Amino acid sequence: MRKIWTIAQKELYIIFRDRNLVLVMxxxxxxxxxxxxxAFGGGGGSDISIRDIPVAIVNLDTGAxxxxxxxxxxxxxxPPESGTSAPACPTAAATTTEDGSSATLQDLTNAxxxxxxxxxxxxxxAGEYTAAIIIPADFSARISYAQNKPIEAGxxxxxxxxxxxxxxxxxxxxxxxxxxxxxxxxxxxxxxIDSLIERARSHPAFGLxxxxxxxxxxxxxxxACAFVPNLxxxxxxxxxxxxxxxxxxxxxLVFFGASQAMFFSLFMGQEGVNSLFIERRQGTLQRLIxxxxxxxxxxxxxxxxxxxxxxLQLVFLFIALTLVGSILNGGLLFxxxxxxxxxGLTILGAALAATGLGTLMAxxxxxxxxxxxxxxxxxxxxxxxxxxxxxxxxxxxxxFSVIYWGADAFRKLAAGQNDITLNLIVLFAHxxxxxxxxxxxxxxRADI
Amino acid sequence: xxxxxxxxxxxxxxxxxxxxxxxxAVRGIDLDIYKGEIFSMLGPNGAGKTTTISMISGLLAPxxxxxxxxxxxxxxxxxxxxxxxxxxxxxxxxxxTLSARQNLEFFxxxxxxxxxxxxxxxxxxxxxxxxxxxxxxxxxTFSGGMKRRVNxxxxxxxxxxxxxxxxxxxxxxxxxxxxxxxxxxRLREERQMTVLYTTHLxxxxxxxxxxxxxxxxxxxxxxxxxxxxxxxVGEDDRLILNIGEQSVPDSVRTRLLxxxxxxxxxxFAPPPPTNGNExxxxxxxxxxxxxxxxxxxxxxxxxxxxRIDILSVEVREPDLEAVFLQLxxxxxxx
Numbered sequence: 179m180r181k182i183w184t185i186a187q188k189e190l191y192i193i194f195r196d197r198n199l200v201l202v203m204x205x206x207x208x209x210x211x212x213x214x215x216x217a218f219g220g221g222g223g224s225d226i227s228i229r230d231i232p233v234a235i236v237n238l239d240t241g242a243x244x245x246x247x248x249x250x251x252x253x254x255x256x257p258p259e260s261g262t263s264a265p266a267c268p269t270a271a272a273t274t275t276e277d278g279s280s281a282t283l284q285d286l287t288n289a290x291x292x293x294x295x296x297x298x299x300x301x302x303x304a305g306e307y308t309a310a311i312i313i314p315a316d317f318s319a320r321i322s323y324a325q326n327k328p329i330e331a332g333x334x335x336x337x338x339x340x341x342x343x344x345x346x347x348x349x350x351x352x353x354x355x356x357x358x359x360x361x362x363x364x365x366x367x368x369x370x371i372d373s374l375i376e377r378a379r380s381h382p383a384f385g386l387x388x389x390x391x392x393x394x395x396x397x398x399x400x401x402a403c404a405f406v407p408n409l410x411x412x413x414x415x416x417x418x419x420x421x422x423x424x425x426x427x428x429x430x431l432v433f434f435g436a437s438q439a440m441f442f443s444l445f446m447g448q449e450g451v452n453s454l455f456i457e458r459r460q461g462t463l464q465r466l467i468x469x470x471x472x473x474x475x476x477x478x479x480x481x482x483x484x485x486x487x488x489x490l491q492l493v494f495l496f497i498a499l500t501l502v503g504s505i506l507n508g509g510l511l512f513x514x515x516x517x518x519x520x521x522g523l524t525i526l527g528a529a530l531a532a533t534g535l536g537t538l539m540a541x542x543x544x545x546x547x548x549x550x551x552x553x554x555x556x557x558x559x560x561x562x563x564x565x566x567x568x569x570x571x572x573x574x575x576x577x578f579s580v581i582y583w584g585a586d587a588f589r590k591l592a593a594g595q596n597d598i599t600l601n602l603i604v605l606f607a608h609x610x611x612x613x614x615x616x617x618x619x620x621x622x623r624a625d626i
Numbered sequence: 627x628x629x630x631x632x633x634x635x636x637x638x639x640x641x642x643x644x645x646x647x648x649x650x651a652v653r654g655i656d657l658d659i660y661k662g663e664i665f666s667m668l669g670p671n672g673a674g675k676t677t678t679i680s681m682i683s684g685l686l687a688p689x690x691x692x693x694x695x696x697x698x699x700x701x702x703x704x705x706x707x708x709x710x711x712x713x714x715x716x717x718x719x720x721x722x723t724l725s726a727r728q729n730l731e732f733f734x735x736x737x738x739x740x741x742x743x744x745x746x747x748x749x750x751x752x753x754x755x756x757x758x759x760x761x762x763x764x765x766x767t768f769s770g771g772m773k774r775r776v777n778x779x780x781x782x783x784x785x786x787x788x789x790x791x792x793x794x795x796x797x798x799x800x801x802x803x804x805x806x807x808x809x810x811x812r813l814r815e816e817r818q819m820t821v822l823y824t825t826h827l828x829x830x831x832x833x834x835x836x837x838x839x840x841x842x843x844x845x846x847x848x849x850x851x852x853x854x855x856x857x858x859v860g861e862d863d864r865l866i867l868n869i870g871e872q873s874v875p876d877s878v879r880t881r882l883l884x885x886x887x888x889x890x891x892x893x894f895a896p897p898p899p900t901n902g903n904e905x906x907x908x909x910x911x912x913x914x915x916x917x918x919x920x921x922x923x924x925x926x927x928x929x930x931x932x933r934i935d936i937l938s939v940e941v942r943e944p945d946l947e948a949v950f951l952q953l954x955x956x957x958x959x960x
Contacts, residue, residue, distance in 0.1 A: 464715065465683055468713045
């Protein structure tokens with residue numbers, strides 16, 4: 179083990195002493211992602227689709243005058259059957275993405291109804307949810323209309339995870355929007371009832387007819403839809419998820435930072451493995467083989483150094499992109515979320531995949547030049563498939579690229595989604611299989 | 627009977643070409659190298675020296691045969707055998723971006739050294755190679771001679787019982803060459819190391835070696851002390867006639883063999899090709915003859931009668947070059 183570590187240490191020392199290499203591997207992805215974020219972040223850029231934001235809703239509202247305005251929030255985020263009193267309204271909160279596809283609020287979020295506000299806050303702190311929407315018990319009582327009772331200000335708590343600034347901001351924006359809608363609906367109902375009373379006072383015949391209609395059931399007012407976002411006749415400018423995303427350089431930094439980090443980690447993997455050829459050419463590999471060090475140790479040490487270099491590269495990019503993203507965001511923004519264990523696992527999986535791909539190239543290529551050309555073509559092909567160049571191919575095609583699986587995992591984590599098991603399986607399997615096959619090829623032709 | 631350090635029996639290596647045909651690089655070599663001796667393996671480029679040594683040092687797997695170092699089989703007890711072996715490759719095999727000391731420390735660790743033992747050995751090697759003042763400088767900033775010294779130092783660092791030096795004087799200036807040869811002698815005199823030395827320069831082999839093995843076409847064609855090998859060619863002198871760009875017709879060779887007493891071998895070497903800018907080198911006619919100085923007037927007469935102008939004549943006493951010439955029919959430099 180000591181020899182393996184010595185070889186890996188030497189690899190790292192040589193890699194990180196090469197200023198040009200460090201500049202390309204560290205600064206280039208950071209610069210590209212930042213420039214794209216700044217260039218397209220002001221609008222006009224491609225939209226970033228954010229979906230399945232995990233949200234907890236706690237409706238403590240006890241209602242007032244047979245109305246529960248907290249249920250409006252619940253119905254907006256959850257499918258109607260899960261709500262307490264679903265309004266019989268057309269599609270709620272439908273928004274349209276820029277590619278023309280329609281997305282409801284239920285598509286954009288993955289909401290869960292909870293009973294306990296403290297438990298919801300704890301789950302947010304634990305990273306289980308991006309945000310918790312907590313509706314207080316007196317919410318309906320405060321904002322509902324009654325004669326001789328003024329409408330009071332009601333407030334809904336949005337308890338957000340600081341690690342998911344973008345998606346938490348989206349939830350906060352939607353919550354504010356729904357709150358505005360309820361306020362508008364309340365005012366509309368109040369104004370309608372006031373006008374009916376006023377008219378009954380000035381036209382007694384209308385008042386009598388209205389009273390009769392109310393008593394025989396032919397007049398059944400349903401104000402519920404007045405509280406549903408987007409269905410009100412009174413326009414409230416609602417900031418959509420897509421609208422928010424397209425104007426956020428930080429969100430583009432999440433998107434391109436993830437794919438650029440993956441793209442350049444492949445180059446780091448390739449660069450490290452190229453050192454095998456360089457060592458063979460400069461005679462140091464032969465010298466190592468002549469020493470009492472098993473060949474397997476030599477290969478593991480060298481590729482271990484490459485793996486660590488890839489890992490450090492991705493960690494550096496996570497920190498650097500977080501700094502840049504925080505500056506662009508105007509506040510702390512963990513670029514890939516704050517679920518550090520899962521980010522760590524994804525980084526390890528991505529580094530393993532990059533090293534595995536490099537090993538395969540080292541095993542297949544006969545010369546360093548051949549290895550470099552094939553690797554570069556392959557990396558560029560994988561980058562195009564995986565969306566590193568700013569355009570996204572159909573997902574079915576993207577899935578052939580390891581860049582897709584890594585970048586997708588980082589984006590999901592950025593959106594507060596922790597279900598990246600499949601991504602991790604693909605990344606680790608990719609790395610292990612390619613490393614094994616590459617090692618077999620390399621060892622087969624190790625007669626130096 | 628001295629102790630055997632290296633024992634080689636029936637060692638062979640066959641390569642398969644891309645077209646499926648086979649090339650026999652080494653064809654069953656038998657060899658014993660004794661403890662504390664300098665053994666030189668002599669032969670022209672492509673004779674199979676490096677392939678043989680690569681198999682002995684565990685770099686290449688033999689197609690057939692076996693080799694042991696200090697009694698340990700290089701194929702089945704590779705780790706033990708390799709601990710006894712230090713290698714000084716022909717090309718500089720160092721990390722250019724690391725310092726001399728870092729290179730030595732790294733390779734020392736690959737031989738299982740660490741801590742004080744490693745630092746002590748590194749200091750000793752830096753002293754031995756006279757590189758202490760430049761130990762912290764990157765190897766890439768060194769002159770060719772200094773790189774050679776670090777290259778040698780890495781091979782000596784773990785105090786091996788056997789040191790293999792593969793043509794260590796190729797491409798070095800005369801001063802560095804002299805220094806390397808002195809180092810080899812010191813290894814035997816001061817450290818009682820066994821040295822396996824390959825070269826195609828017979829002067830070096832003659833100066834350094836206790837015994838010499840001559841390799842050609844993958845076979846050991848002669849083995850013994852320098853004196854023993856020279857005896858094989860008897861007292862033949864070697865006459866070298868430089869004849870410009872001219873060729874030598876077969877009739878002249880026939881006359882020399884038939885009419886000059888004591889002539890045993892005649893070898894003609896045409897001038898090596900030039901790139902057009904260089905002054906063309908001379909063709910050489912090399913003749914092995916007993917009492918060469920006496921035979922010289924007759925030889926000159928026959929050559930002149932064939933209208934071949936002789937530019938210069940050298941008469942050399944019997945040496946390893948003559949041995950090789952007699953055994954193979956061609957000069958060592960070919």
